[in-house]
Amino acid sequence: MRYLKPILAAALIALLLSGPGCGATSNPEEGDPFLVSLADKVDTARMMQSIDYLASDELAGRAAGSPQSQGLEVFLEERWSELGLEPVGELGLEGYRQEFPVPSDRCFLINPPPADTEVICANIIAEIPGTSGEEMIILTANYDGLGVDASTGEIYPGADYNASGTSAVIELASIFSSLETAPAETLVFALLGAEECGGYGSGALAEALEAGGWRDSVRVINLEGLGAGDGYYMDVWDLNYRKNRPTVEAIDGAASLLEVELELGGADPGTSAGTFFLFHIPAVTCDWSWFERDDHPDFHLSSDTPDKINQEGLLQVTQVVAVATWLLAE
Template sequence: MKQYFILIILIALGACTTEKFDNRMQEDVLFLADDKLEGRQTGSEGEQLAADYIIERFKKIGLDPKGTEGYFQAFTFKPKKDPHSQASFSEKKSDSTITGKNVIGYIDNGAENTIIIGAHYDHLGFGEDGGSLHAGEKAIHNGADDNASGVSVMMNLAAKLKKSEIKGNNYLFMAFSGEEMGLLGSNYFVKNGTIDISKTNYMINMDMVGRMKQDSTLAIYGTGTSPLWGQIIHSLNSNFKIVEEKSGVGPSDHTSFYLNDIPVLHFFTGQHENYHKPSDDAELLNYEGMYAISDYIFSIIEELDDNGKLKFAKTKDAKKDSPRFKVTLGVMPDYLYDGKGMRIDGVTEDRPAHKAGILKGDVVVKMGDIEIADMMGYMTGLSKFKKGDSTTVIMLRDGKEITTEVTF
C-alpha cells in the first residue's frame, strides 16, 4: 500500500522517458488507489471521496453534468450481507439499504446518437463482504488495476475527445458504482438512463487495463456484438496481440448494455496474482500500456465517426454452455493465453494445485483421461470430479512435460 510520495518518483521517471505521455494517469490512479480511500467499497466514505475526485476531473476536462443530481445518479439496494461501518456515510438506513452513485459527464455535440464510455470506480473496501482472494488479516484492497486503471483511461479519453474535432456523436462518460456487487450501477443506468438509451450508438468499457504484459496482449470482448467490430479492431491495430471474445456477456459493466441490444467493446489486460488482493497497488501498473490502449480506443472512435449508428448483433453466451463443476484446482487461469492447454497465472496457497506443486506459468494439458485444449476443456475436466477425488494432472513447464497427483 503506497502513499502520495510515489507520485514524486513516477513524475521523475516520466520526465526521464519520452514525451509519449504525461503523468495525469499516474496521478489519477495514485489518488483512487490511496489507502485513505479504504478500498472504495460501494456506499463508503472512500467511494464518495473517489466520486468527488472524478467530478473535479470531469469539470476540469469540460464535461457537462448528466446525472440526476448534477454529475451524480444515485441508486439504492440491499446487499446480500450487511455492510460494515465504512458504509455509514451513504445514507445507510436502518434496513441496511446502501446508496451507490454513478458519476456521469457529457459532451454534447448536437449529434443524433451518443457513445457511452465507462469504467467502474468501486472496489472491495477491506475485502470482508465477499470477493477478496486475500487469506491474511484484514487489509485495505486498493484496486489500482481493478479498476482505477480503467477510470484513468476513461478520463484520458474524455480529455482527448473534448479537444478533438470528432463530432459525429455525443459522448457520455460514466464511472459506475456497484460493479463488484453485481453490475448494479450500470444495470440501474440502462433502466433509468439520463439520456435516451435508444439513441446509444455503442458502449465501450474498460476494466483492469493496467497490467499489460511484455507481449502486449490485449483482450477485447464483445467483438461479435456488431458486424463492424472485427474488421475495425484489426485494421487499426499496430501495437497489440489481440485476443477476441465475441460474446457480449461477461463479468463487467458492458454486459448491462449488451443485454439492452447495444453494441459493446470491453477492454482487459488480464488477471494476475494481485487480483482482488491488498497487493493490487499503483506501482505495479503499466502506464505506458494504458496510454497505448487509450490511443487505440480513440482511433476506433475516430474511424467510426461518420458511420452512423452501428448495427447490433446477438452473440452466443458461452457461459450457458459451460460445464458445472464442484471442485477447483485453486489457480488463476491466464485468460489471455491462446496456446494449447490452460496456462496458470497464479496459485492460491493451501489449495489442491499448491499442495501438488503446480506453479505459476505451468500449462495444464491433461486431467485424468481428459485432454485440456483450452479453458472450456479445463472446465469440462473439473466437472468430472467431486470433492475428495484424486487424479493425475499433466502439464508443461519450460517445455518439459510434468505429471503430478492432485486431490480435490
C-alpha cells in the same frame, strides 16, 4: 466486475441472434495524421497519477457506499467540471450524478447499516455533445472497489482492477475535451459505481438509456483491467454479438493503425458490458491480456498496487480506444 451470474449468462446467449445496431464506420487510413496525433496525446504519467490516487490508502479500497467512495465521487464530479464537460441531459440529468439505491448488505462495508436499508450510490457521468447528436458513444469504467478486509484490515487497492480503467476514461475525457474539432456523435464518459457488488451502476445506466429511447443509438466501450502482468496484447470481448461489429471493426482498425496486437474474445468473462447486453445495448469490454488469467495475478487481492501496473499495456489500450472512439463518432 469479473463474474457472470447464471441468469445473466442465459440471457446473453439469447442475444447472439439479434441484428445489427447503429451504423458501421470506415477503417482508418494508414498513417492518418489526425488519428496518430490523437493517440500521441495519451499521457501515461497523467494516468499513473490518477491510479496512484485511486489506489491510495486514503481511499481505502473505494467500497461502494463508504465515506471514501463518497469523497471520490465529489472529486470525479469536480474533474468533469474542470474539463468543461456537460451533464447528460438526454438522460434527464441536470448534474454529473446519476444516483441509485443498493441494498446495504451487498456493499463491502466494515460497519454497514442494517441489512434492510439501502445505500445511495452514483454513476458520475458527463458528455461532449456531438454536432449531430443522433448517437452516443459511451466510455465506461467502474471506479468502486472491494474496500477493506473486515477480518484482517487489509486494503484492496484495486490499481489494475479497476483504477486503470477509470484513469483511462478520465484521460480520454481530457483529450477529447481539448480538441478544437467537435465530434459528430455525442461522447459520454461514465464512471460506474457499485459494480463490484453486483453491477448496479451499469444496470442503472442501461435502464436510463432504454427509458430515454437510446437503446438502438448507442455504443458502449467498457474498460477494465488495463495494466497488469507481462502480457503483450489487447483484448476486446464482444460476445460474438452482431450489434457490436461496428465497434469491433473500429477497434481493430485502430489497433492495426497503431500496431497493437489485438485478440478478439467471444463470451464476455463477466464484465460490466454484460449488463448492457441484457438491454440489447451494444457493448464491448477492452482490457490488457485477459485471455491469460496468469497475467492478472493480483486480481481482487490486496497486492493489486500501482507499482505493478504494466504501463505499456495501459498506454496501448487507451491509445487504441481513443482512435476507435473517434472513428465511431466522426
